[in-house]
Amino acid sequence: MAKKEKSGEKLRELGNDLVKQINKGKGPVINLPVRALSNVSFDKKSRTLVLGNKMAQRIFFNVAHAKKFLQTMEVASVSKNLLKEGKHASLRDVFYMIKRTIPGTKVNLVDDQSESDSCIEDLELITEHSREKLNMTANKMGSVVGNVTILDRGDTIQWNKMGSGGYSIPSTVEEIEFKKVNAKYVLYMEKAAVWERLNEDRFWEKNKCIIISSQGQTTRGIRRLLQRLYEEFRLPIYVLADWDIYGAYIYSVIKYGSIALAHMSEHMAIPTVKYLGITYDDIEKYGLQKHLIKMKDTDKDRIKQVASYEWFKDNKDWQRQFEMMKKLDAKAEIQALSARGISFITEKYLPEKIKNKEFIE
């Protein structure tokens, strides 16, 4: 991402350009790259998802675009004010800062936060600055524990002295400075509850590792943190997720990047990440067949979709996992391991898997 111009200047440029179009008697139009699967490809060299060069036009005087156009400009205007005042707003704040009913109509400028969020992502592409540089931040989500010392806004923080809750990962981790990192690997897990188990059993201490979790989707802050831990300390990253299509996709987002944020892959993707489990082989090996959950129709559709993605298409290991999901018509949560005992995961499952290097790429 080009950093030549400051984000505030980029916003001013955007405004000037549109006003120029209007003064020439033209309806204002914004060009921006298409953020959809059709314009995302898997770059074999970098092994990440990259945005193609298809451009879409957002035309104000088009019924289908008008509202979205207005939303984008409102978000830009909010960003400009935030930069001027030197303040940060959460995505939720931004939603409320532009939310209102347009005078003389029954139309709400935005009805749902997903609309303003999507405009913020568009603005990242238009200005070539990340939303953090536009002074808009996501909620912090996720916890980390490990033998690590950092400097965050002038405070020295030891990740191994954070009690039961751990250090909570901020939405932007760019400013964090690592003072000491004493770990052999990083274990990222999809489930906060599993993280709690590992922390209670002090798994990170016994196994000299860092454990990180979020609830569900992996936030940008966590992805960037994982990437820094890999790039700056060459720590291997392992992912522990449910054995279902969503777990597989969570892994794929960390490894290759996401479709919606393909323009950010460079700052997020970690192609060396490995998938630790749960796998079909775990289910067989540890006899979890009776602890599965039945699939829904939507799960099956999603499997079909994900299995056909370019970056999964030729991956035999994953295709085999997808086949087995369909064959068993079932999925398995990480917590299914608790059927073998509450600390089975920390005492047997994880140490064995890591020792034997039972990973999927």
Add this chain to the structure above:
Amino acid sequence: MVKTKAEELALEQREISVAAFFEKNRHLLGFDNPLRALSTTVKELVDNSLDACEEMKVLPEVKVEVRQVNENRFVVSVQDNGPGIVKEQIPKVFAKLLYGSKFFRMQQGRGQQGIGVSASVLYGQLTTGKPSKIISKIGKGKPGHYYELRIDIHKNEPEIVKDEIVNFELDHGTKVEIELEGKYQKGKQSVDEYLKQTAIANPHLYLIYINPLKEKIDFPRVVNNLPKEPKAIKPHPYGVEIGVLLRMLKGTKAKNLLGFFEKEFSRVSRNIAKEICDKSKVDGNMKPQEVHHDQAEALVNSIKNTKISSPPLNCLSPIGEEALLKGLQKEIKADFYGAVTRRPSVYRGFPFQVEAACVYGGELNNNSEELVRVMRFANKVPLQYQQSACAITKSAISTAWKNYGISQSKGALPTGPLVIVVHIASVWVPFTSEAKEAIAHYPEIIKEIKLALQEVGRKVGGYIRKTVKAREQAERANLFEKYIPELSGALSNLSGEKKTKIEENLNKVLKKSMKDILAGVDKEIVEEVNNNNNEKPKKEEKQSKLR
């Protein structure tokens, strides 16, 4: 000697006259509450008047007056310009139940059983004790006969209270006055509504109505010729049940069974008569009166298995598309009217014909939550009760109105500013009860109603599409006007340019290219511009929510 229980009971067992039966079961004929009793009485009298006028081939002119005597007592008076009734028949027509000319005839008409008018007379008598008053005159120069009549409930025979000769203002016609206990109300199932709907289905009728509030309502005549005269037909074998067959066998003048079938039924030739008799192994040469029950049953069964062509269909008298539209236009103010008359069809050997109409927009309820009104007619008579039990309602519910731009929840009538009208004409309309308020669910009938509703639905759908599109376009143009100040504010903040200037220029662009903008309304596709310009524009794919 001690009597056995059976002998004891036998003392109490006796014949119940129809009239006595009615006294206890008035709900069967539509007299279950005072509100409905008033409406039924008006209905029976008006139906009779219309049938009489049409039989004489005069354009009907009917005066209806409902006077309130005291809180719950009314006098219903109906006068027509029909043929009148000969003196000797007057007492029987009005004061003997199940007496009439229509019961044995296969002809489309309003009344069928000859029960309605005398039932009203009886109801009036039971609730007020007063006799009914009838004046009838059969031609110019003939006397007007005035009767006051009661029904002898046990004998089901007329009881003449007064018999006089009076002056009658018309050359011919009948006037009936019945005093009864009732309740008057405006609204959905009222007398007013019944007469309004009658005027819709009978646009050749001139009706004057004075209601209990002394309001005079004129329903003008908008069609100046009589509807096609319904022809009487012989019954078709497919519609015959065993009881009817036995009765017909007894009453026929035919010498033998073959002759009976040939003579008394439509579409039965000598050969078909032979086929029916052979199949049931009954001798075709036997006397009809000697056919016993088992043989009759065999005959009915073999009729079912014999191929007989459909009954003649020229016996029906629909309202007609044009007349129905005229009737609707004069009584309901709306933006759109559409009507359809289907070709005749047959159920169980009875010919029938379906007509449907839709009225949309205008003064009709604009509350989009409210269910639409369904006006149901059978042989040009409005059906006001038992809507949910009726085949018409069922058909309207199972029609997919969404296809025509009208909103509808699953298993319910559609909603919006719409009135659905359905008319069924038949020599024998299959009602679910003698109160004649709901049509039975014969699959052949439901199918025809649905086809008619679909046809008329397409008409109203075409209209809705056109008007809705025009309105949406206007709304969209309006939307841009409202968006411009908002956009100008944001752009002014970004660029530092004055808001008023941006707004002014944007409005100029809007005015200049309004046509293009509105024309582009349907083109809701994000056009993709490829940097290399070697790919055709494509529709943008829906963005994946998962990341």
